[in-house]
Amino acid sequence: MASLHTISPHSLLPLPKSIKSTSKILPNSQFIGSKLTHGMNLSRKKQRTDSWVLNSVVQEELDFIPVQSEDFTDQQEEVVMSQIEIEGTELATQVGQLSFEGFSSASSSGIEDDGEARQREVEMDRLIDRTINAMIVLAAGSYAITKLLTIDHDYWHGWTLFEIVRYAPQHNWSAYEEALKTNPVLAKMMISGVVYSVGDWIAQCFEGKPIFEFDRTRMFRSGLVGFTLHGSLSHYYYQFCEELFPFQDWWVVPVKVAFDQTAWAALWNSIYFIALGILRLESPFTIFSELKATFFPMLTAGWKLWPFAHLITYGVIPVEQRLLWVDCVELIWVTILSTYSNEKSEARITEAAEASSE
DSSP states (O other), X not given: OHHHHTSOGGXXXXXXXXXXXXXXXXXXXXXXXXXXXXXXXXXXXHHXXXXXXXXXXXXXXXXXXXXXHHHHHHHHHHHHHHHHHHHHHHHHHHHHHHHHHHHHHHHHHHHHHHHHHHHXXXXXXXXXXXXXXXXXXXXXXXXXXXXXXXXXXXXXXXXXXXXXXXXXXXXXXXXXXXXXXXXXXXXXXXXXXXXXXXXXXXXXXXXXXXXXXXXXHHHHHHHHHIIIIIHHHHHHHHHHHHHHSOOOSTTHHHHHHHHIIIIIHHHHHHHHHHHHHHHTTOOHHHHHHHHHHHHHHHHHHHTTTHHHHHHHHHXXXXXXXXXXXXXXXXXXXXXXXXXXXXXXXXXXXXXXXXXXXX
């Protein structure tokens, strides 16, 4: 305390005006003590303030850091969950795409397999049809050639090949004339059946079908009509025509040709067309509507061929041999007739098949 009393009051810092104006002037000792007390109080207050600030800062830091850490963790968790959800969605999408692609590829492969199977079946059916048709053609051709060449097989003893070929046509003609005397209607029916079958085959080849891919049913129908109707009706028609025009003058031939190409051609074309429609199991309305549409085209088409052929038929050929000559020409005519009578039916069948497939 003695040292404190020795301190000069002049060495102390001046007080602020606010203190000067409000504080009383104390003695040195009292002033110094009060100053020290005030300083200590200030230091305590400062310590308390610093401690409070530090505690506040620490508390804020302690409060702030967990919150920030917790928020950041939540954000990380939310981000991770979002990424997981996005990746899961993408994975599901990829799985769906893969499954869809697998299903699509499986479906497309299944469709392709079905298409290839159908194509193989179609090719197999076509191969079977070609084989059957080739066997029919070869069998019929072999039989016909064998019958024609072996007409004299009972007399071949000692014959050469040249003699067989030389006498075969003559003896076949003699056999035909004998058949006409024995059973003329059946002989003419056989000839007409063969001609109408071959004529329809030629018509189908002319329409663009390969030689061994013809329609057997259609050829059979045409041959059946030729066998049952054309041969027998033609036999009686030519006899009727001779009785209708019994004259031997030159003008009789053009009259017979005109009658043939009007009355008989119209009648026979209609019979042929109606008979084929019945064999195709078509309705009467369909048959007569198609006949009406093709009647005049068929009739006028015949006028381009038959008038010239019938000048020979009625001017040169005897009555019993006329059908053979006519059947030879009919190899051309049946091609035209069969084309006219079948094109509308086949077009209708094709349209029906396309409509059913759609």
